[in-house]
Amino acid sequence: MKRLIVVGSPRVHGRSAALAEELFEACIEECPEDEVSLASVSTLEIQPCQGCDACKALDSDTALASGLSLDTVEEKLAEEKHAFGAPCAIHDDMAEVRELLDEADELIVVSPVYFSGAPAQMKALLDRLQPYFWTREKLTEKRPATLHIVGEGGDPHGYAPLIGVMCSAFSCAGFTFERVLDWVGKIDESGEILTDAEELDFSTYES
16 A cells, blocks of 8 residues: 655645644554655645646547557657656656656645635645646546645635645546545644544535
C-alpha cells in the first residue's frame, strides 16, 4: 500500500504542517510495511496553469483523431513517464507530484481554508491536475481519499468551495473523497491538537 499526504498550506510550520506530521507518523506506526510520501506546497515550486491546452493536444484520443499513429501517441506519453496523465508544458515540481499521485493507492489531503477556499499555492496544484481531465483516468474506479480541513475559525461563510474544488480536481486524477474531517478551531498556533475533528457530511460534493 502506498499513501500520499498532500499538504496545501504555504506555511512550513503551522497548523496544517503539524497535523500532516501527526498523520505521517500515525501511518508509519499503524502500517509499518506501507510506504508513505509527503508533498507540501510550502516546499514545492509549482507554477499556475497557463491554460495553454498542451495537455489537451497530447491527449491520446485527440492525438489519434488528429492523425498521429498509436505508436507515436504511446511514445509521447511514455516520454513523460506519467502512468495516467497527459503531458504538461510546464516543467517544475508538479511532475514529481503527479508521479506520486500515479503511484498512490490512497490519498490524504491536509489544507487550510482561505476565504472559504484553498490557498493560492494549493489552488495552483489543483489547477495543474488539468492534464488528467483529458484522459480516461476520471472514468476509472477511484482510489480512496480523505480531506482534513484546518483553520483558525471565525469565517461565517464556511468552506463549501474548498470541499467542492478538492472533490472536482482530485476526481480527475482518479480519487474520491470518502471522508472530510473538520479541524477548524481544533488545533492551536503551536500545532497542538486541542480536540478531535468533526466528520462532515459532504454528500453534495461527492464525485
